[in-house]
Amino acid sequence: MRLVARPAATAITFELDPGQLDLEKWRDASSPGTGLLVLAGAVVEYARVYDRITAELLGRGDVIQPRDEEQRDAFVSCELIWRALEPVRFAILDVAFADRVRTFPQIGDELLRRVERRARDLEVVRAIAAQPRLDVRLVLLLWHLAPRWGRVEPGGIRLPLPLTHELLGRMVGAERPSVTHALGRLAAAGLVSEDSGGRHLHGTLEEHLGTLTGRSPDQGEKAHVSTGGQSAQ
Numbered sequence: 001m002r003l004v005a006r007p008a009a010t011a012i013t014f015e016l017d018p019g020q021l022d023l024e025k026w027r028d029a030s031s032p033g034t035g036l037l038v039l040a041g042a043v044v045e046y047a048r049v050y051d052r053i054t055a056e057l058l059g060r061g062d063v064i065q066p067r068d069e070e071q072r073d074a075f076v077s078c079e080l081i082w083r084a085l086e087p088v089r090f091a092i093l094d095v096a097f098a099d100r101v102r103t104f105p106q107i108g109d110e111l112l113r114r115v116e117r118r119a120r121d122l123e124v125v126r127a128i129a130a131q132p133r134l135d136v137r138l139v140l141l142l143w144h145l146a147p148r149w150g151r152v153e154p155g156g157i158r159l160p161l162p163l164t165h166e167l168l169g170r171m172v173g174a175e176r177p178s179v180t181h182a183l184g185r186l187a188a189a190g191l192v193s194e195d196s197g198g199r200h201l202h203g204t205l206e207e208h209l210g211t212l213t214g215r216s217p218d219q220g221e222k223a224h225v226s227t228g229g230q231s232a233q
Contacts, residue, residue, distance in 0.1 A: 001104075005101070005104045005107065008101050008104065011037075011091040012091070012092045013089060016087070016089075017084065018084045018085060018086055018087060019084060020082070021083060027064065027067055028066070029094060030092050030094045031094075032066065033066070034063060034093035034111055035063050035064050035066050036063070036090045036093070037061075037063055037090065037091040037093055038058055038060055038062045038088065038090060040088065040089040041085075041086050041089060042057065042086050042149075043057075043059070043064075043083070043085070044058070044083045044085060046081040046082070047078055048080075049076060053170050054173070055167055056122065057161075057171070061114050061117075062117075063114050063115050063118065064090075065115070085162050086162075093111070125144065125171060128141050128172060129173040133212070134178055134179070134182045135186055136209070137173075138179065138186065138192075142199065155202055155203070156200055156203055157200070158198055158200050159199045161198060163198075165179040165183065168183075189211055191208050
């Protein structure tokens with residue numbers, strides 16, 4: 001079946017160099033299809049609302065969907081800006097692509113899973129940004145990125161991405177100077193170091209949290225969520 005589906009699932013691709021990207025025309029080209037599928041590289045999507053900017057890291061397998069026309073009528077506007085951290089390659093999943101793969105529902109199901117994965121990652125990062133301590137936020141974020149972007153090495157994991165202090169701050173809701181000071185404390189504690197090869201996470205997440213908070217993660221209070229008058233633990 002893969003051999004039969006391959007011609008139908010062939011899509012137009014394009015490559016862009018590192019730096020700020022103009023993806024609007026490419027998003028428009030994919031409308032009203034699925035959007036742009038990241039095939040390789042690392043892309044940061046910045047979202048500006050009023051005078052604040054947040055950032056999301058995207059990579060292979062992530063889907064950037066076409067513009068939502070309803071957002072144009074929203075009272076609170078959101079401006080999106082994209083920047084490539086390294087050379088990136090996209091596939092245009094336009095309406096013609098959707099028509100060609102209609103007889104292969106497995107492809108559509110997999111693309112939906114990619115969209116769901118991105119939404120789930122955003123939920124995790126949002127919960128991380130709610131942590132009151134910045135050093136804990138940074139540790140949780142770096143370890144969240146590690147399974148996808150990291151490379152295992154003796155004594156820990158290396159993240160070879162060019163994650164600047166400003167970018168990390170926009171991912172966890174902090175100002176760049178505060179991030180610089182927090183990373184300095186993490187380095188002094190022997191938890192996170194930085195060199196030309198990226199950032200190195202020494203040890204394990206449990207060891208990091210234990211050092212920072214004086215307790216293991218399972219010693220914290222379990223969250224109680226109200227669901228119609230009942231508590232779910």
